[in-house]
Amino acid sequence: MSTDTKPGKILLVGFGPGAKEHMSLRALEAMTEADVIIGYTTYIKLVKDLIVGKEIIRKGMTEEIDRCIEAYDQAKMGKTVALISSGDIGVYGMAGPTFEVLLQEGWTPDSDIKVEIIPGATALSACASLVGAPLTHDFCSISLSDLLTPWPTIAKRLDAVGASDFVIALYNPKSSRRHGQIEQAQEILLRHRKPDTPVAIVKSAYRRRQDIQMVRLDQMKDCEIGMLTTVLIGNSSTFMQDGLMITPRGYANKYEGITGDALEGEQKGRSLSMGLTGWHGVVREYMRNGEFHTLRKVAEHFNAPLGQILQAITAANDGDQAGDFSALAIEGDAFAIIEAAREWGLLRAVVRSEAGAISELKMHAKDMVQKNDWLNIENDYFHLHINWPSVTNVTLVRRDDSYRSAFFTDIHGHSVFNMSLVRTDNKFDEAAFKAFEAVWQTHQPTPRQLETSDQ
Numbered sequence: 335m336s337t338d339t340k341p342g343k344i345l346l347v348g349f350g351p352g353a354k355e356h357m358s359l360r361a362l363e364a365m366t367e368a369d370v371i372i373g374y375t376t377y378i379k380l381v382k383d384l385i386v387g388k389e390i391i392r393k394g395m396t397e398e399i400d401r402c403i404e405a406y407d408q409a410k411m412g413k414t415v416a417l418i419s420s421g422d423i424g425v426y427g428m429a430g431p432t433f434e435v436l437l438q439e440g441w442t443p444d445s446d447i448k449v450e451i452i453p454g455a456t457a458l459s460a461c462a463s464l465v466g467a468p469l470t471h472d473f474c475s476i477s478l479s480d481l482l483t484p485w486p487t488i489a490k491r492l493d494a495v496g497a498s499d500f501v502i503a504l505y506n507p508k509s510s511r512r513h514g515q516i517e518q519a520q521e522i523l524l525r526h527r528k529p530d531t532p533v534a535i536v537k538s539a540y541r542r543r544q545d546i547q548m549v550r551l552d553q554m555k556d557c558e559i560g561m562l563t564t565v566l567i568g569n570s571s572t573f574m575q576d577g578l579m580i581t582p583r584g585y586a587n588k589y590e591g592i593t594g595d596a597l598e599g600e601q602k603g604r605s606l607s608m609g610l611t612g613w614h615g616v617v618r619e620y621m622r623n624g625e626f627h628t629l630r631k632v633a634e635h636f637n638a639p640l641g642q643i644l645q646a647i648t649a650a651n652d653g654d655q656a657g658d659f660s661a662l663a664i665e666g667d668a669f670a671i672i673e674a675a676r677e678w679g680l681l682r683a684v685v686r687s688e689a690g691a692i693s694e695l696k697m698h699a700k701d702m703v704q705k706n707d708w709l710n711i712e713n714d715y716f717h718l719h720i721n722w723p724s725v726t727n728v729t730l731v732r733r734d735d736s737y738r739s740a741f742f743t744d745i746h747g748h749s750v751f752n753m754s755l756v757r758t759d760n761k762f763d764e765a766a767f768k769a770f771e772a773v774w775q776t777h778q779p780t781p782r783q784l785e786t787s788d789q
């Protein structure tokens with residue numbers, strides 16, 4: 335600490351995309367208030383007219399941690415230090431490393447040196463504002479920089495958000511040394527998105543060299559992209575019109591046109607019929623009205639895991655059945671169903687691999703043996719090993735008099751396996767059928783239990 339007893343202060347300032355008119359009032363004040371400004375050379379250049387007369391400490395791109403240490407050292411001397419960053423300093427910015435350094439040095443929020451974070455308009459907001467309204471539905475950002483993040487992590491995130499239909503903002507898409515990441519990103523996203531998915535490539539938003547390219551996803555990797563570019567990739571409903579990239583909010587799910595009346599079954603100000611409390615009813619209605627469909631087809635239609643469809647069928651009431659399907663969730667020990675199934679005779683077990691291969695095995699439940707964490711099905715023809723702890727739910731399913739099955743699903747609602755009674759000449763073995771029905775009766779909730787679960 336200097337002889338001056340005034341405690342120092344660290345201002346973490348996000349100054350927005352670059353132009354003064356897009357800086358917040360507090361960001362401008364903070365730079366005026368500071369004795370010292372610390373920043374990456376390019377950031378210092380962007381705000382040079384606003385920091386005339388200040389002590390300025392410029393650091394290179396790879397000296398991020400040095401910037402944090404310098405800020406702390408200066409604050410310990412009793413100075414007010416503004417550590418500046420473009421966009422929002424908490425978004426891929428210096429706020430995180432600064433706190434990491436401070437905490438490592440023994441600083442706490444109660445220390446004399448106070449830290450204030452001043453938010454700013456992010457690059458993704460700034461870039462979006464230049465191309466229309468691409469972020470008006472769920473979106474996420476992914477940085478393609480593998481300087482500090484392993485590529486398998488980045489690739490997994492790209493794959494997950496690609497499949498989840500998020501609008502995506504790609505930060506740090508390319509640099510003079512990194513070219514392949516944007517190519518890989520395109521390849522991964524094209525597994526999930528149409529080639530003509532709209533893409534906006536915005537360079538240096540609100541800066542002197544601003545440049546915008548509106549392209550399709552299959553053209554993205556061949557475009558001019560650099561360090562100062564953010565790439566915005568649409569979801570399945572994003573469209574381009576008259577040079578604008580728009581992602582609809584979802585009004586079309588509820589209203590005729592965007593200003594018309596509510597569609598049948600929808601109410602203004604209320605959750606959609608496909609909202610949290612309503613959508614299981616929509617599944618049952620679909621199953622009542624639909625042509626023949628397997629449970630898997632229903633799951634595909636609703637883009638939902640099979641376990642959710644089983645829950646929708648389980649929750650059926652009189653007058654709101656799931657067509658000729660009914661289901662019963664088994665409470666308690668799932669292995670009890672394996673034990674009970676020893677009386678179900680010949681069974682057809684269906685097991686699906688993650689990549690889609692389907693094994694259909696004829697077997698008897700007596701072939702099933704639990705060994706440590708594994709449920710093993712072993713006979714002369716095959717050995718199948720099921721990771722038993724992954725089974726979290728068991729549901730019995732009936733379809734009129736033609737189908738009796740037990741589904742074993744995991745915590746995500748994905749099928750681990752299911753086993754169905756086998757029919758010969760369109761008839762179930764009588765004893766096996768009776769044994770299945772007996773299990774159903776045993777596990778069916780009593781009217782009293784039903785009453786309590788309704789409350």
Ligand SMILES: C[S@@+](CC[C@H](N)C(=O)[O-])C[C@H]1O[C@@H](n2cnc3c(N)ncnc32)[C@H](O)[C@@H]1O
Pocket residue numbers: 351352419420421422423424425426427455456457458460461504505506507536537538539540541560561562563564565
């Ligand atoms: C370290 S991150 C900084 C992010 C920033 N803190 C924010 O809140 O947006 C750097 C990346 O941000 C993006 N970026 C920053 N300023 C930008 C601008 N003016 N125009 C387009 N992209 C920009 C680029 O993707 C660049 O590689």
